[in-house]
Amino acid sequence: MEQRICGKCTACCKTHAVYELDKPAGNWCAHCNIGQKCRIYKERPKSCQEFKCVWLMGNGGSKLCRPDKVEIVADYRNIPGLGTGIFFFEAVEGALNSEFTKKWTRRNLEIGNRVVHVSLVGNSKLYLPDGEENPDMVFRTESGEEVEIITFVSGKF
Ligand code: SF4
Numbered sequence: 135m136e137q138r139i140c141g142k143c144t145a146c147c148k149t150h151a152v153y154e155l156d157k158p159a160g161n162w163c164a165h166c167n168i169g170q171k172c173r174i175y176k177e178r179p180k181s182c183q184e185f186k187c188v189w190l191m192g193n194g195g196s197k198l199c200r201p202d203k204v205e206i207v208a209d210y211r212n213i214p215g216l217g218t219g220i221f222f223f224e225a226v227e228g229a230l231n232s233e234f235t236k237k238w239t240r241r242n243l244e245i246g247n248r249v250v251h252v253s254l255v256g257n258s259k260l261y262l263p264d265g266e267e268n269p270d271m272v273f274r275t276e277s278g279e280e281v282e283i284i285t286f287v288s289g290k291f
C-alpha cells in the first residue's frame with residue numbers, strides 16, 4: 135500500500151472534536167495554523183496523535199483525494215446499536231453534495247456499509263444499505279444533534 139502523510143492537510147483539526155482541549159466538532163482548533171500545521175505538534179493531545187482518517191489509512195481514493203482537497207474527512211466509527219459505519223464529516227459547507235461524496239457514499243452502500251453524513255450546518259443523515267431496516271432508535275451525533283435515518287434503495291442514491 136502506498137505511504138500517505140498528512141502534509142499540509144489540517145481538515146480534521148476542524149471536523150473532529152478534541153475532548154482534551156474541549157474543542158467541539160466543526161470548529162477550527164485554536165492551535166491550528168490552517169492549511170499548514172499544528173502549532174503544538176509535539177505536545178498535541180493523545181486523541182490527535184492517534185487519529186488517522188480513512189484516506190491516511192490508504193483508502194477513499196487516490197493521493198489527490200486528500201481530505202483538505204475534497205473537503206471531507208472520512209472516519210470509521212461505531213453507530214450505537216448498529217455497528218460500524220463510515221462517517222463523512224463536512225470540512226467546508228456544501229461538500230456533502232459533491233460528486234466525490236456521492237460516489238463514495240454509493241460505493242460504500244453497495245458493499246453493505248452504513249454511511250453517516252455529518253453536516254456543518256444542516257441535519258446529519260444516516261444512510262442504511264439496501265435491505266437493512268430502520269432501527270427503532272434515535273441516533274445522535276457527538277454534539278447531540280438528532281440524525282435523520284434514510285434507507286438506501288439500490289441504485290437510487
Ligand atoms: S484529515 Fe486525515 S490527512 Fe488530513 S490531517 Fe487529518 S488525519 Fe491527516
Ligand code: SF4
Nearest residue numbers: 147163165166172182
Ligand atoms: S491540537 Fe493540533 S493536531 Fe490537535 S486539533 Fe489542534 S491543531 Fe489539530
